[in-house]
Amino acid sequence: MKTHFLPHPSRLTQLKLWGLLLLWAGHPLPEAQIVVTEVMYHPQEQAGEEDTEKLEFIELFNAGQKALSLEGLSFVEGVMFDFPTGAQLQAGAYLIVAKNAQAIRDHYGIENVMGNYEGSLDNNGETLRLVNGLGEGVTRFRYGTRGRWPASADGAGDSLVLRQPLLNNDDPESWTHSFLRGGSPGWQEPGSEADATEKRLIQLGSPGYYFKGTQEPSQGSIAWASPSFEMDASWLEGPSGYGYSNNAAEAAHLSTRLDDMRNTYLSVYARIPFQIQPQELESLEALILSMQYDDGFVAYLNGIRVGGRGVSGTPPAFDQVANAGSDYDPITLSLTSHADSLVAGTNWLCLQGHNVGIGVSSDFILGPQLTLRLQPRADSSAQQRSLVINEVFSNGSDRGDYLEIYNPTDQPVDMTGMWLSDKRDALNLYQIPAETIVPPGGFHVVPCSLETTGFALSSLGESVFLTGADQGFIADSMRYGPMGLDHSVARFPDGALQWFYQPIPTPGLVNQRHRYGPVLLHEIMYHPIGEDGAEFIELHNLAAEPMTLEDWSLIGVQHRFGADDSIPAQGYGVISDNKDPFRAEYPNALSAWLGDYRGRLSNGGEPVGLLDAHGIIVDWIDLKDAAPWPISADGLGASVERACWSDALNQPSQWIGSPLGLPSPGQANHLSDCPPPVSGGIVIAEILYHPTIEETDPSLLEFIKLQNITDHTIDCSGWILAGSLFHVLPEGTVLAAGAHVTLATSPAHLQSVRPFNGTLSTQPLADALPNGGGELALLDQDGQWVDQMRWDDDSPWPSLADGFSGDPIMGHSLIRLCASASGTLPSNWVALKSPKPHLPNASWECSLIGRPSDVEVSPNRINADQRPIITVQWSLESEIDQIESVAVEYFVDDHEREGEALVSQAMQPTILNGGMEERQTWTLEMPSLPANSVVRYRIRTLSRSGQTFLSPAADQDAMEWHGYFVDPAIHTNKPHQHHLFIASSLWRRLHSNTSAGRVSRGQPNPTWNDEVPATFVSKGKVIDVSLRHQGSRWNRKGGSNTSFGCPSHQNNQAQVRSWRIRFPSYRQHEGIDTLLLQKQSGWPQRISFKMFELVGVAAPQTSWADLRINGCDFNGDAFQIERPGREMVDRFFGPVGDLFKSQGYTGDEGPWSWGDARLIRGSRNGFNQSDRYEYTYNRKTLNWKGEPGDGKPDIVEPMIQALHEARNAGKEALRAWLSENFDVDRTLRYICTINYVGTFDDMFQNHYLYRKAEDQKWCMFPWDMDNTLGGAFGQWNANPFRGANESRIGHVGNRSSWWHRIKDSFFIAFEEEFLATFHQLNNTIHAPAALRPIIESIAAEGGYQNNVNGLMNHIQQRHDYLNQFIEPRLGPPALSLEKDSSTIRVGWTEGRSDYFLEFSESIQGPWIRMVPDSQWIQESPTSFRFRPGLNQAFFRLNSN
DSSP: OOOOOBOOTTSOEEEEEEHHHHHTSOOOOOSOOEEEEEEESBOOOOTTOSOGGGGOEEEEEEOSSSOEEOTTOEEEESSBEEOOTTOEEOTTOEEEEESSHHHHHHHHOOOOEEEOOBSOOOTTOEEEEEEOTTSOEEEEEEEOSSTTSOGGGBTSSOOEEESSTTSOTTSGGGEEEOSSTTOOTTSOOOSSTTGGGEEEEEOTTOOOEEEESSSOSSTTSSGGGSTTOOOOTTSEEOOSOEEEESOHHHHTTOSEEOTTSTTTOSEEEEEEEEEEOHHHHHTEEEEEEEEEEESEEEEEETTEEEEEESOOSSSOOTTOOOSOOOOOOOEEEEOGGGGGGOOSEEEEEEEEEEOSOSSSOSEEEEEEEEEEEEOOOOOTHHHHHTOEEEEEEOOOSSSOOEEEEEOOSSSOEEOTTOEEESOTTOOOSEEOOTTOEEOTTOEEEEEOOTTTTSOOOOTTOOEEEEEOTTSSOEEEEEEOOOOOTTOEEEESSTTOSOEEEESSOOTTSOOOOBOOSSEEEEEEEOSOSSTTOOOEEEEEEOSSSOEEOTTOEEESSBOBOOTTOEEOTTOEEEEESOHHHHHHHOGGGGGGEEEEOBSOOOTTOOEEEEEOTTSOEEEEEEOOSSTTSOGGGTTSSOOEEEOOOOSBOSOGGGEEEOOTTOOOTTSOOSOSSOOOSSOSSEEEEEEEOSOOOOSSOGGGGOEEEEEEOSSSOEEOTTOEEEESSOEEOOTTOEEOTTOEEEEESOHHHHHHHSOOSSOBOSSOOSSOOOTTEEEEEEEOTTSOEEEEEEEESSTTSOGGGTTOSSBTTTBOEEEESOSSSOBTOGGGEEEESSOOTTSOOOOOOOOOOSSOSEEEEESSSEETTOOOEEEEEOOTTSOGGGEEEEEEEEEEOOTTOSOOOOEEEEOEEEEOTTSOEEEEEEEEEOOOOOTTOEEEEEEEEEETTSOEEEESOTTTOSSSOEEEEEEOOOOOSSSEEEEEEOOHHHHHHHHHHHHTOSEETTEEOTTTTOOEEEEEEETTEEEEEEEEEESOTTTTTOOOEEEOOOTTSGGGEEEOOEEEEEOOTTSOBTTBSEEEEESSOOTTHHHHHHHHHHTTOOOOOEEEEEEEETTEEEEEEEEEEEOOSHHHHHHHHSSOOEEEEEOOOSSOBTTBOOOSSOOOOSOBTTBOHHHHHHHHEEEOSOGGGOOTTSSSOOTHHHHHHHHHHHHHTOHHHHHHHHHHHBOHHHHHHHHHHHHHHOOSTTTTTSEEEEEOTTTOOEEEEEOOOTTOSSSTTOOTTOOTTTTSOHHHHOOOOOGGGOOOHHHHHHHHHSHHHHHHHHHHHHHTTTSHHHHHHHHHHHHHHHTOGGGHHHHHHHHHHHHHHHHHHHGGGSOOOOOEEEEETTEEEEEOOTTOTTEEEEEESSTTOOOEEOOOOSSEEEEETTEEEEOOOSSEEEEEEEEO
């Protein structure tokens, strides 16, 4: 809604609401998200009960972060129900909507129930729809009873439960059957027997009653706490969680706000009912009360005092003050000793809470949580619950019916005593015999007949059930439909959620999947041009008669076909995402249109499936936007069309791209037969994706060479290269037989290093090739697939092509061996030391044994008592029959010496069931070795012609050996455990490298940044790295000693220093190219970096690690942080721009100057001005642009000079210059965050300057967050303008009067924007309530849970101080309106507690200050929600 604000001399802001039409302008629901999480649509028939429908229910869950008003919401489809006035659902809470609310309360012993709804849930499945007061959809859910829907929910005693609250509740795969018979309405679904022993009796928002303590509730006695106490009208109804607070973190524990309490009454009394079942009393183990309170409370259980804190008296009088005012941590009280006061049925928890005084306390909290813990039952069912019905066969010509059971776990499962049945009201028809064991990943087949099992399977379809031995749970169930003769229905892969038809049954064998029936997926437009383009899915009926699609459905989008939907004989049916754009783009297809589906197809591709009316998949493709799928369909104007079909599913070779711009929905596809594997006779013959040159942009030498392998001329004009780049070959690209054409990112640069003779295309490639791997597809002018290739920069691809030296300028290219073999095979490419973009490939070598396609070691984590298995595989297209032998050559790496003994052991080919060799896969079981062993190995393959192939190979790979690690199995509570192995001599060299300091006699220490080789191991992955110490000129030399008992160190001591680990380009660590393991603790540095990331400022990834060196403990609490560089920039910005690290000093030192953006003038110590700038601001990306001593200034120097010129020209000129040259918003967010967390050395060294590639504008990144958030210069009352020029602005707390010219420039030019941004972040993203869950999560990762409250106290103080500092300097806030269902929210800027809201029915007044009551709900200190009842209303803000 657009609002108009009227200024007023008394600092008022006014807003007029012109009638209800204006009020109802569209607005979505608030951030709270309501989800259907459980449904009991067909309760099991109960003995002696005629009306079982009364136990139907629908469970709702609030998955958002705020309480949700349900007032005005209605169920309008499936059942009918209007939520009553004042209904709320707290964040993280459950609510039951029932057909018979009292029956649910009595049966399940829960109170969070509403009802009764009209109508009944359909036992055959239906749609439930919840809408707001405008009829807008809030949530929609359709359940079914067949195929993927569990049959046990259809009258067998289970409910339907959502697997996780945030899953799509309209997708059958998101649902399963309940863990407990009867379900778990009103509380979280248990995931095990252990979970099932804990039940939340009272939680935030539980129904309750409260009494305002203006007098005694029962004349000074505790009769009010008795179960039999009769409440009068002075007791008000309100959900639990009572009190008031301006602190958002505290307010999160409130459901009933008592904003009139502060100046009116001192105490509050509460009565909260809860239910306990008789069987729960019998098995009760513990009763736990957790209290959020401020300032004191007393608790009573069924009239008996059971505990209290912070208030005196027996009982305390209504006007008794609490002993002290404080923000207490929640406490937990065991009430188990009072369990004998509990009764089966309704019980009462009663509380009286007391404040520290009237008018003097800023908050009051009375928030209980009561948990019942039952005695744990032996979970003998856990393994049996994992079993699934995996295949059903019920219509054989010469084979009997059977059910196949599958064990998806890695442990054997004993089925003894379990039951099979085909009747939901008689689950115990056949009991599994004793000692029936299903092996891991194995099968158990049960023949089914009246004679053997007491039931036969119907060929017309029915439900089948697998039940636990005690019949206390249903392990699995499914309902199938009519079965084709000699077909089965089966899960694929085994144990998966999807069911397929099998024309060849597979009892006791691995299941297969097949296309089934006459209707198939025929054409898909998943990525149209533009955001508004029309998506569609086309089906084709192969049959000679029409096919009805009633109750058929789709996977990938949400759609269920209706009773009138059908496809004509040999005709087409089309479903789109939106009829209007579909009709506009494809008017001739409307006759085949069958409706709109819900959702959108992923532009990256996704599985798309077609299910029949019984929930069985009849067709399926795993569509992707990459080869071998047609790439022209990925946003270029083509669809994917099916050219041929068979019984096989998911065959990319059956699909081609339509001609660009010519999809054919509702019509025959352009091709009706599949093209040959290579249709155009042109292949990708050579590529250079990572040149080595350092003097200029290396991507300028990248190239792709295409070659004609036919004996005739081919016109390639208009052909397309797609995938990792997009390029159209220009007109006149004609290749004679055997000829080639080379495409380059910079034809001029490539021409300068190789002599071309008319074979270099003058049209440059628009994009560079990715260094980390990619793919290319070549398409002809009609969009038809011609050739493809893909590459990676690590094994099994030749890693020397990833920028390693070969040709002194170009490095290694990848050149193709065999034109007729797939370009996707690693064995079809070799690294070429001298690239040949100017020459055609002279010959083709197609005897592809060469490099294996895969080498792996299992298990992933190898312990000392294990014998790992090395497995080597070749591709199916390799000539594996030419392999004579395969061997593993290995040694155990000793980091202290060279020349370790090499061992060779023969590998063996896999033996198939019939005893034949399957020579595609070879294995070797290695010996067990001691912990901390690093094993280096390579694969030696000998062909029958006498050729030897190594993997890795010295002429192809940057690494010499594969490796694995024998883990010592040392426990750590850190997220990571890293191992470094470094020779003691190299470790000592690192110490000597830095001993002279960064500067010696005015010159840089030449060994200061020297690295040494080492081995890095993490998560079993062995990587050869380069290593040095990390830190400033102060920290890189120093460090306290720690105990270190490794043989490589004397006196059992080592100096603790930080480490900088640089990974090779072909094998980064979790996307990080340089990792730092700092000696300083990461607490609270990680929080500070996270605060930058939260506001959109680029910041490094951080974590904690246990660092072990040479097999010994070194630093169990290392702070792990990514070194900002290309990878980090790419993650935040995409195109990589210019990144510089300020490496200044508090003075001039050698070539270094201050890094505070001051002017650097003249030469010093033999270094000219430009060199001094380049040392002070060290370039970290695009290093080819410039380094010190190259004779050309880098871009920081002119930027700083221009900054100072703008500063001298005045405020307006400075503002204009900053707006033109800096990302103002991003830089302001950086300055606000760095000045929130508080540091001192960002002034001259600990920050990055970055110029973005897309718009050439500068911004800043953070670095080194020690001493923040309460550290030496991270005080809670640190001035927001820290870093300004104190001679201009006065004292702001700068250390030693240091200041930063860029920060100060923003303070001058954008002071108002700075304060507004700081205030907004302080009260939204950086508000204490928003930060607490993030801080708690980070603390839990590193074992810092005990530090959370201390940090939160600092953050709360910082938050309050900043508001007090900033708000007087801001103008009046603006009012805003939001609509939620049938209510209106009026609010203003969070944190602006210096204003209050007034309203009037007339612009002339009188104006009334808003206070919360039954009509006006105060959601927060700066927002009210109300239900409109006036024709017009005026609102204004007034200052305190």
